[in-house]
Amino acid sequence: MNAPLQTAALAARQTFPISGMTCASCVRRVEQAIAAAPGVAAATVNLATESADVAFAAGADPQGVIAAIATAGYEVPVERFEVEIAGMTCASCVRRVELAIAAVPGIVKALVNLATERASVEALAGSAVRAAVDAAIVKAGYEPRHVGAAPAGEADSREAARARDYSALKRDFALAAVLTVPIFVAEMGGHLIPDLHLWLMEAIGHRSLYLVFFVLATIVQFGPGLRFYRKGVPALIRLAPDMNALVVLGSTAAWAYSVVATFAPRLLPEGTANVYYEASAVIITLILLGRLLEAKAKGRTSEAIKRLMGLKAKSARVARDGGFVEMPLEAVVAGDVVEVRPGDKVPVDGVVLTGSSFVDESMISGEPVPVAKAEGAEVVGGTLNKTGSFTYRATKVGADTLLAQIIRMVETAQGSKLPIQALVDKVTAWFVPAVMAAALLTFVLWLAFGPEPAVTFALVNAVAVLIIACPCAMGLATPTSIMVGTGRAAELGVLFRNGEALQSLKATDVVALDKTGTLTAGRPHLTDLVPAAGFDRAGVLALVAAVEAKSEHPVAAAIVAAAEEQGLVLAEAVDFAAVPGFGVAARVGGRQVAVGADRYMAELGIGVEAFAEAARSLGDKARTPLYAAVDGRLAAIIAVADPVKPTSGEAIRALKALGLKVAMITGDNRRTAQAVAAELGIDEVVAEVLPDGKVEAVKRLAAGGRAVAFVGDGINDAPALAAADVGIAIGTGTDVAIESADVVLMSGELTGVANAIALSKATMANIRQNLFWAFAYNVSLIPVAAGVLYPLNGTLLSPMLAAGAMALSSVFVLANAMRLKRFAAPGRQALA
Template sequence: MDQALRTPDRAPLGGDTAAGAAIDLSVQGMTCASCVGRVERALAAVPGVARANVNLATEQAHIQAEAGVTGDLLVQAVAKAGYEAQVLSDDNRHSDEAEARHDAEADALRKALWLAALLTLPVFILEMGSHLIPGVHRLLANTIGMQNSWYLQFVLTTVVLLLPGRRFFTVGIPALLRRAPDMNSLVALGAGAAYAYSVVATFFPFLLPPSAINVYYEAAAVIVTLILLGRWLEAGAKGRTSEAIKRLMKLQPDTARVLRDGQWTDASVSSLSRGETVALRPGERVPVDGIVIEGSSYIDESMISGEPVPAQKNEGASVVAGTVNQSGALTLKVTKTGADTVLAQIIRMVEQAQADKLPIQAVVDRITMWFVPAVMAAAAVTFLVWLLIGPTPALTFALVNAVAVLIIACPCAMGLATPTSIMVGTGRAAQLGVLFRKGDALQALRDARVVAVDKTGTLTEGKPALTDFITAAGFDRTSVLRQVAAVEARSEHPIAQAIVQAAQQEGLSLAPATAFSTQTGAGIVAQTEGVLVQVGAERYMRSLNIDVAVFSTEVQRLSEEGKTPVYAAIDGQLAAMIAVSDPIKTSTAQAIQAMHGMGLKVVMVTGDSRRTGEAIARQLGIDEVIAEVMPDGKVEAINTLKQRYGMLAFVGDGINDAPALAAADIGIAIGTGTDIAMEAADVVLMSGDMGGVTAAIDISRATLANIRQNLFWAFAYNTALIPIAAGVLYPINGVLLSPIFAAGAMAMSSVFVVGNALRLKRFVPHRHT
């Protein structure tokens, strides 16, 4: 977990970018999928821009640009398209100002909604009350009179359109004049048409046929009110989609206790630098990445790794900013600060994944590019058909149905369907310790058919440990272990180091060894505590004429477990059989079982011997073993498996895994591995175990299912209701869709899509159940 997670550098505010650098913009004024497409096309048209992704849910644009492209150029391009933009940097990306702007927008929508509702309610009662409640029409006629009722409705509706509804006209009409209509254009046309028709009927009735003299002030006012309601609910829901990022940002404390000039003092975290000494008391959050130089404690790393069990930290252990110290006091040496900390890099990686577009979004983009013009054409056709062949009053029917078509088909839900699910899904994944470095990996992982895994450090702990130490008759285990460890302490071999570590863990003190020599490829020999100690493989024992048949039963068992035994002789007599192996991680077997339950095939790709690989495969239930392969051979094995099974995910952690990670359809790096492996991967698992793979696949499948639900709702909903709004049911059963219901249905469509995406916040993968 203490390894660096690198992402592409961000461009400075308004400055030139290096070749292939990324510039992020905050874009204000977008309301629907058409707006997204328009901003993307405007940015893509700037010379030097290689790629532009615009996200309606985050209201941000992510641009890959060549050298010479400045943030100012991109802001100007967005402005020409009719929207406001600001270059995002590390300083203002998550500033209080940005959050305040979002809160102010939501507050303005709330105030506009209340004003519109208060003004619309009398209009609705005056007009619809006379239709719905017997006696109201006569009451109005006998009191203020119908004409005065229309005058009052005109005044109230005019205020609704001029004040709270003004935003739709000031944005929608210019967009229409630029031949780039958006959702605001549809609302402005719909509400404006109903209002204009009513004004003519009120003040110039002689221009209309007698049967067509009706007013629809309530339609214009209610349309504005309901869409404001939808916008306000949507703004609140969209704010909740980014809570995962906000929660991660709030993990780092503002101050830390640092040793300066021999005195402990409280200082801002931003002022800390590498090499400084920081004190951490029980219950405090770790302010920066560091190494423990004094003390012992348990650290809750669940918000970083997703693992609920606190990790023990002793001298020399690494700690990560944002994690919580539970019990003891620690003294830390600062290793990383600011944007270099693991927490900061996690936030950047989540943002990068949220900014990317999934392949499924390309289909949505192609459809929505033509959707608004198609809706306007459908509304025009509806108006003409009803005007030419509709019943009396034809003009009234034509107007009402055309307005209903314009309002029902606003593509807000289409624009929000994919990005909101990605935002919530990747944010939830980060909380579970799964980081999607690339957004398209989210979709690709769902389609994986086979998971190929490296052995060392992925299935296993990655460091040898003493697993068996069996003494021969007449020998004391403690004495033999102490003497063998004293000799092995002179060796650099991993097996030797494992034996020494085991002795130290048992508290054994090691005497010095003399006359040490290595028998190449066979064993070692030395003097310690006045005895001759010889340690080596079976062939070394045979060369010494020492019979090891007494351990034949144990040797058979070790062979089945994939372990290779070595032997120790004291003064020429067989004293012990020793087995050192790389222990399998405790979570590995359960994770592989879960993968099988998901219908995945699991293949081990390892450089170890076939016997060892197959023994471990039998223990874990792995389907297939490809053993004794070099790093370039792993790439060949990956390509063969892809051809045989289809979409493949490869899980690894070492430098030698980087080529295979890059060659796989989805590369998954264990977060406790090397920088190179993580740089080559599409997904990083902070938990450091195979359980993270099942969590990643689970969240991938859940997020894509959520996207499919949203897209079905958005497209099926619009496709089904446009004909109904146009009046196709009228000849059958006399049913028409009122513009008021159309406005309410359209507003609720967007709220449904965002609300459905928010369900992912409560998602729990199999390994956390």
């Protein structure tokens, strides 16, 4: 995210709700923390109301206060909402709306996105600021439209509103073009073809031709061009000019000068009574054309969201009164039994009860091969059933479904601002006023030093500067690339949960991978059980399985499954205890049983030297050795193997092809880890790491300034995912891991890591291209428009050409961003 907005316009006093305080010492701690925050003059904390009243001495920074409270160990509840904003046209509009929203008391952060035409707002919980935010947006000259809780209906209404706006824009452009063409042909054609000029003078006459031009240009100026006045004039009155203001000033100057030259030529210096109706009309027409092309391209940037929205089923066949009844999707509740027939969309998330089929989950996971579903399998709403039929119990409905979460993630990422956008924000804050100053300076210099007719040269060049410098391309350069890039990522099963990850992932030097469930299938099976002297294999397995039956670890499941396959009867285990990263213990049939790694046995004072050779042999085969102890005696060595995923090798090769180092962090035995690393070609191995040591391992890998992306799937991976520069969660993993990550791979395949990094590089390259074009365009052409080349070679830039160049700059940026839709993923899961 960009730095929080700060402005002196923010309220000098704000009340912050605080949760977690329990006593007077909490109050004192919070008061001291807030008082130390930048810009705070005084702070009073009230335990009864659980709030802090803060007075600011300088420009208020709510983020600083919130951070101070969090550092003290407490929390400021915030609420988040989005507002759709109509009427924004350029980067200066974005800045203006952000500042207007940020000035509302109770607002913590406001981020406005020109491409999505939305503001993402964070406000202090309970501050009831929505009405004030709407009022601030209206006061800034724009129209707020709240995004409600019914996304499907809202999406439909938003699409209808956009369609109406597009139709009106198309109508205005068509009318302007029809009226402008005769002026352009007659005026410019007369300059290029002398015979045409003579014929027009003889057939129509000089005065009559100007009157025709006046009528046509005036209709264009105040008909199709009225949209610019509606926004631009209020912006000028507020002394906050935007792109519309530049268009109004430029086109009106050309039109008004022409009107004076037509009806009161004596008011002008002799020889300067020229008309520029073609310039005013063409400026309006070309800018409308640019807006039209821009609107069409912007509609295409959000196609990924539209496709995701389109995946939703409209209805579901739900069990009611002994049969299945077709019901609206909104009527389905968790616990309902739903029937899915061949060719149906799966309505909501759930677990299969009866039947079997193959389900196409490609738009969720990016994996094109249909997935087999049978009793007990999970199904996802929005996926497409193929051949069979089945019934399932709904577990998640509405906003809780995976599809709804994916849509929210993509929308959040598309609405994000990258750190690189901060530069654009700083420039556009002063850009439009600077352009107006440059146009005024151009007029004055040409009027003072230009050749005769000086006033004509001054007018033409000042208008060209105003028109060519509209910062549309600057405002669109970053958000359009983000929208298309994150949309393409979603199609590949890669979800960026925030914009920073999209930028940070590009700089990754080391990809650190968890082993179990990430590199491997996460479904280990028992391969070896060698009993010690005095113990029999079946007896030890029955005791160990009885203990492991109390555990949820994948290794425990493998041991229990092996005992069940052999028909062993498992006794009840009592006094069960688990030591994370070490092992488990319990009493079974009066006997004390412990199972775990060699470090657990060492902690219990049990030597494992008798199995040293067997442990080395098993480790070399990539099998994890565990030990069992019964009543304090070493009872057996147990080997569990977790097969490497078929795509892991390909994923490692793809990462290395991108020039990255690959590391593996695992709590597994070092020999086993080394064997897996050798098989896959992994560069660095950090083995025998306890769950709380993974964060330290990530920090060690980051030594020397290396940027580390950590990939994991388990609960014990969550701290490392949060600690890494970028955390990447396997989507088939736990909710905790996914919530801690910046990027989610929905397919569960490691090939998605290479896809995510490659797409990050491609998106950032695209943004840099767009920003270079947007800035280079303005930096290079504003001086040309001002006439700096005229003394050298007589070159001047016509206002008409300036309008065309300005429109094309935005279209170029949008077209360049659209190239990301054709991004070819290096991983195997690229879609056709």
